[in-house]
Amino acid sequence: MDDENLLQRVIERDEEAFRALYARHSPAVYGLLCRLAGRNGDATDLLQETWLRAVRHLSLFRGQSTFRTWLTGIALNCYREWCRRHPRDMTLDDADGRPAPLRAADEKAAVSQVLASLTPEHREVIVLHDIEGFTHEEIAAALEIEPGTSKSRLSRARRAFRQRWHEVEP
Amino acid sequence: MNDDPLLPEEQDRLARARIPVAPPPGAEDRLVGALRERGLLRRRASSAIGWIAAAAAVVLIAAAWMLWPRTVPSGPRFILLLYAGSDPIQGTAADRRREYADWARTVASRGVAISGEELTGESRTLGATSSSTEADPRGFFLISAPDMEAAQQIALTCPHLRYGGRVRIQRVAGS
Numbered sequence: 001m002d003d004e005n006l007l008q009r010v011i012e013r014d015e016e017a018f019r020a021l022y023a024r025h026s027p028a029v030y031g032l033l034c035r036l037a038g039r040n041g042d043a044t045d046l047l048q049e050t051w052l053r054a055v056r057h058l059s060l061f062r063g064q065s066t067f068r069t070w071l072t073g074i075a076l077n078c079y080r081e082w083c084r085r086h087p088r089d090m091t092l093d094d095a096d097g098r099p100a101p102l103r104a105a106d107e108k109a110a111v112s113q114v115l116a117s118l119t120p121e122h123r124e125v126i127v128l129h130d131i132e133g134f135t136h137e138e139i140a141a142a143l144e145i146e147p148g149t150s151k152s153r154l155s156r157a158r159r160a161f162r163q164r165w166h167e168v169e170p
Numbered sequence: 171m172n173d174d175p176l177l178p179e180e181q182d183r184l185a186r187a188r189i190p191v192a193p194p195p196g197a198e199d200r201l202v203g204a205l206r207e208r209g210l211l212r213r214r215a216s217s218a219i220g221w222i223a224a225a226a227a228v229v230l231i232a233a234a235w236m237l238w239p240r241t242v243p244s245g246p247r248f249i250l251l252l253y254a255g256s257d258p259i260q261g262t263a264a265d266r267r268r269e270y271a272d273w274a275r276t277v278a279s280r281g282v283a284i285s286g287e288e289l290t291g292e293s294r295t296l297g298a299t300s301s302s303t304e305a306d307p308r309g310f311f312l313i314s315a316p317d318m319e320a321a322q323q324i325a326l327t328c329p330h331l332r333y334g335g336r337v338r339i340q341r342v343a344g345s
Contacts, residue, residue, distance in 0.1 A: 013209075019198065027190030027326045159174060
């Protein structure tokens with residue numbers, strides 16, 4: 001059953017349709033949230049809030065984008081609000097500001113560790129642009145910044161990523 | 171503006187980081203509960219299928235994680251081979267069997283034909299020798315799905331991954 005049919009059934013409060021929709025889209029959205037917020041309870045809370053808002057406002061979804069894109073936009077809004085509420089939780093650096101030493105067993109783990117060691121601004125723009133494939137215009141809309149800011153931030157973020165990568169490269 | 175372009179190997183490295191992650195166990199049920207409380211979802215009505223599935227789950231636990239097909243799928247079928255991961259499988263066997271049975275029931279409730287068996291470590295290999303050193307699978311599920319992508323989406327929710335295991339998906343020939 002395609003998304004459109006499932007969405008109609010969820011609007012009619014069909015639990016099975018919701019579970020099917022959740023199974024289809026949650027791994028991708030949860031993966032994004034883990035890369036942004038860390039693989040911990042915060043990402044789970046953010047996923048829950050994302051779905052709560054999505055279902056509450058499902059009648060507003062007009063199909064101008066795919067449901068996955070719409071849901072991802074809601075997830076990013078939730079993430080931005082979470083950042084504002086938890087400014088100290090956003091950086092994974094030590095209390096004295098120095099990044100924690102990195103060790104990685106394989107490439108995927110190394111990428112995760114390097115991302116976690118970046119500042120939130122750098123992590124966001126690399127995750128959204130270089131991993132998720134967002135355009136600068138889409139990032140600007142999601143993060144409430146100018147497209148030019150997204151571009152310059154990405155340039156700095158890539159330099160920071162490279163510098164950290166050399167320390168952790170498996 | 172200098173975009174500081176990525177090198178090809180950097181592009182590949184980051185592209186490979188775009189991996190789906192299965193939400194933790196229980197997250198779906200907690201969310202469904204929260205949506206019910208808000209009146210956004212209706213509780214699933216009990217049905218004959220639900221009772222059959224519940225009975226099947228009881229048999230599963232009692233008979234050491236045994237599940238048989240309730241329907242014969244006519245479309246593509248995929249086998250999910252369950253292997254141990256690099257770390258020891260976590261949790262007790264009883265917990266895993268219960269959770270795997272619950273998962274199979276949930277998958278079946280979505281119209282997916284599913285069957286499965288747990289495998290023992292007792293095995294023999296006949297015929298030509300192979301250089302493969304891959305460990306034996308611990309069990310398998312046979313599922314119906316329209317294509318490999320859909321099969322992967324189902325496999326991503328399999329609790330075996332959360333227990334640190336590995337799942338290999340292969341399409342059944344002729345299906």
